[in-house]
Amino acid sequence: MFKHLLRFSLLLFFVAGVTYGIHYWIYTSMEPKASLELINFAYKFNVGITFLFTSTMILASEQLKQQLGFIFMVTGVVKLGLLLYLLKTAGYEIDKSVFLHIFVPYVVCVVVEIIYVIKILNEANFSNDR
Numbered sequence: 847m848f849k850h851l852l853r854f855s856l857l858l859f860f861v862a863g864v865t866y867g868i869h870y871w872i873y874t875s876m877e878p879k880a881s882l883e884l885i886n887f888a889y890k891f892n893v894g895i896t897f898l899f900t901s902t903m904i905l906a907s908e909q910l911k912q913q914l915g916f917i918f919m920v921t922g923v924v925k926l927g928l929l930l931y932l933l934k935t936a937g938y939e940i941d942k943s944v945f946l947h948i949f950v951p952y953v954v955c956v957v958v959e960i961i962y963v964i965k966i967l968n969e970a971n972f973s974n975d976r
Contacts, residue, residue, distance in 0.1 A: 850965075862955065866885075869885060870882070887938070900963070903966070907966045911966075911970040915967070
């Protein structure tokens with residue numbers, strides 16, 4: 847269980863770090879004087895909430911293996927709702943020009959989370975649950 851948590855943490859932080867570096871480089875190349883506040887917020891929020899929710903799922907995977915798919919779907923809705931709420935209350939303007947700054951970190955974190963939830967579900971032994 848802790849082996850999965852360590853691997854997930856390393857994978858999430860590595861992929862998010864590489865993606866942030868690429869995103870930062872492209873954005874600052876196109877607009878050198880532009881603000882990185884929204885990009886920084888989006889990456890911090892998505893990585894943090896994905897780490898929190900998926901780590902909890904990994905630690906509870908033995909006890910809740912029958913409900914992992916449902917928990918994954920619920921956390922996805924909660925993450926998206928919380929992100930939109932925080933963006934609106936923080937006063938960020940969400941339009942077409944900044945959509946990718948929010949969408950890229952969200953998708954990267956969701957893909958890493960899906961990969962790891964699939965790995966946990968594939969290793970779960972459902973035949974002993976009768």
